[in-house]
Amino acid sequence: MEDEVILLNFWLSPYGMRVRIALEEKGIKYENRVEDFSNKSSLLLQMNPIHKKIPVVIHNGKPICESLVTIEYIDEVWNHQSPLLPSDPYQRSQARFWANYIDTKIYVHGCHQILEN
Template identity: 75%
Template sequence: MEDEVILLDMWASHFGMRVKIALAEKGIKYEHREENLENKSPLLLKMNPIHKKIPVLIHNEKPICESLIIVQYIDEVWRDNSPLLPSDPYQRAQARFWADYIDKKVYPCMRGIYSGKGEEQEKPKEEYQEVLKVLEGKLGEKPYFGGDSFGSVDLSFVTFYSWFYAMEELGNFSIKAQCPKLVAWAKR
């Protein structure tokens, strides 16, 4: 019997894109169902009754919510191809830490930059630049955050890369000048 995999998502969601990339990396076939967040489907409300948010992965009628948890689930269930998390428990814990750091730091700063005006943008802009410098330090000279291959930390951050240039424009600063290693990483 083939697995039934459904992804409830919205085209503009960074978090949903993360799940799509994980599924693609693993070569998993799935049905994509676009959600309208102004008029949430009965299926979304049933599968994520607590938060009522996307993305939701439905695997054989069982829902998994929250993108980082979904990525970990995908990696555990389909572990035979393209591992996303390291096999070593310490390295796996570190990867989870950095993925969580990205979620808790990058997105809130970006939201502050694009939703603020003038002075309101200054604090999130400064925080965003500091977070990027921390991530560049973590990347170091490695091609990927985990070393030689694409993994869960890269997956967590890559969906935010598409906003680099918008953040530069809105915040009037240069990521390329401040974090050239991150820009090079994103072009891999």
């Protein structure tokens, strides 16, 4: 039986893009469902009731939320192909550091600057 993977996403989202890249890199077949932020689907609200935002991966009916958490999940579940993180613990910590840096310093800071202008 093949896994059912659905990605709730928005095409411009850098966080959704990150998850799409991970799924593609692993060669995982998935259904991409584009969300409308002004009219969120009942599926999105059901699968991510806390934050009510994308991306959400639904794997065999179970939701995985937050892009970095989702990427780690993808790497652990489909661990037999194309590892996303280095095997060395130190190198893995460095990759996680830079992913967090991009999230907190570039995306967040950049978004605030755009909104202020």
